[in-house]
Amino acid sequence: MPLKNTAKRLLKHAVIRTGLEAVALSRAGALWPAAAGRGLIFTLHHVRPAREGRYDPNALLSVTPEFLDQAIRVCAESGLTPVALEDLPKLLADPNDTRRFVCFALDDGYRNNAEHAAPVFRSHGVPYTIFITRGFVERTSSMWWETAKALTRKKSAFEFDFGNGRETMSTRSHGQKLAAFDRISRFVQTADEDVAVARLDAVARSCLIDPLAIVDQLTMDERALRDLSGDPLVRFGAHTLTHVNLRRVGEKRLAEEMAGSATAVEAYVGRAPQSFAYPYGFAAAAGEREFEAAAQAGFAVAVTTQPGVLTAETLAQRPTALPRVSLNGLYQRPRYVRALISGIPFRFM
Known part of the structure; x- marks a missing residue:
């Protein structure tokens, strides 16, 4: 069984890497520009220097500051305008604005977001959003992964x-x-x-x-969040109270997880969050009920981890069901970022 599981992981990564290489090398984006939509939202978690050691089942959640810098440069070269996530509704609703946008959003509030990611964003003048879970900030919820x-x-x-x-x-x-x-x-x-x-x-x-x-070592506490809130480029979004899969909880807890996390974020940084990220974010963790609950909770935008590019229609019709694209730690190459920006990989998913 261990060998079978390892083989499956390797095969999956090989298939994804082959697809990204094919799009990058073929320069298909130039032939199919409509696939890129109006831009995209990138998902990140850890941003930290490369770590030694062969065993890391969470390696996909960690990118280096150098790769983040490269990704931002590729976005600029591709003509994307970096904007704050919460500003997307107004920007994409303007019929006279034809720009393509990119947003950067980091989940879970890791300490390395302030130590390693924030300086990179500041060096480029790029806005970024960090999604906060109250249980991590207050050291009452563990991070099972x-x-x-x-x-x-x-x-x-x-x-x-x-x-x-x-x-x-x-x-x-x-x-x-x-x-x-x-x-x-x-x-x-x-x-x-x-x-x-x-x-x-x-x-x-x-x-x-x-x-x-482990949570205390890895994530920002209230003081660290307050210190980081002085950065004019940062925005803070809500990410529930306990980082639970919202599709698997009842209506009452669903509402509490959303509203309670918004209240907590406002208390930490002095500003009510306008955005929300669904924990895990895949289809089995965020569906129509959750999208409606986020709208009812007053969030201007909410993001999944279901891959795709931005369109004006999606944002107008379902602003609390926006797709995101992972900057995956297993595929840290500028050409892969170009492939993702093209939007073509998502046409075959």
């Missing part, structure tokens, strides 16, 4: 109950570590998320791994 990474990296074996009793997970080899991480990920996404995360946290603590200490 970081906990699972720490657990599978540190231990050579551990016991875990996936619902049918405790079983031993062997994590000696690289492949076994990836397989264990993937199984925990599937468990979180299919079981009751609160129960699954609590179970993972308990196992981690039994192995002398503190999930909330």
Whole structure:
């Protein structure tokens, strides 16, 4: 099973890389300009120097400051105008404005966003939005993907109950570590998320791994957010109270997660957020009910992680269901950014 999981990962990455290479080398964007739409919104998480070590199941969430700088330069060369996410509705509603835009949005509020990403954005004068989860800021919610990474990296074996009793997970080899991480990920996404995360946290603590200490190390607290809020280029958006999959919670909690996170962000930085990001953001985590709830909560825009380019029609009709394109840590090449900007890869998804 570990070898099978590793092979699947490698095959998936190879297919994506081949597609990006094909678009980049063919210069198809010049032949199909309409595919690019009116621009795009990029998703980021970690921005930090390259890290040593072979095992990182979350590598796709981390790009280097150098790559971010390259991506911004490619956007400029491609004729994209960088704007703040919350300004998109007004800009795209103007029939006399034919520019194409790019927005940069960073999820989860990592400390490295202030340390490494903000200086890059400032050097180019590019606005950026950071989406904040109250549970991370206040150290009451763990980040299960970081906990699972720490657990599978540190231990050579551990016991875990996936619902049918405790079983031993062997994590000696690289492949076994990836397989264990993937199984925990599937468990979180299919079981009751609160129960699954609590179970993972308990196992981690039994192995002398503190999930909330990981959050404290990685994410900005209220003071750090307040300090960063002095940057005129930064905007802060809401990202729920607990980073839960919103499609899997009831109506009451859905409303609380949205409204409560907006209130928290305003308290941290002194300005009510105009934008919202759905945790995870894929189709199984953000659908029509959630899009309507975001509109009812008063957000001008809300973003998914469902890939695609911007169009005036989409923004006018569904401003709380905007697509985003990942600046993925596994594909840090300027030519891949050019391929994404072309919009052509999304025509085949």
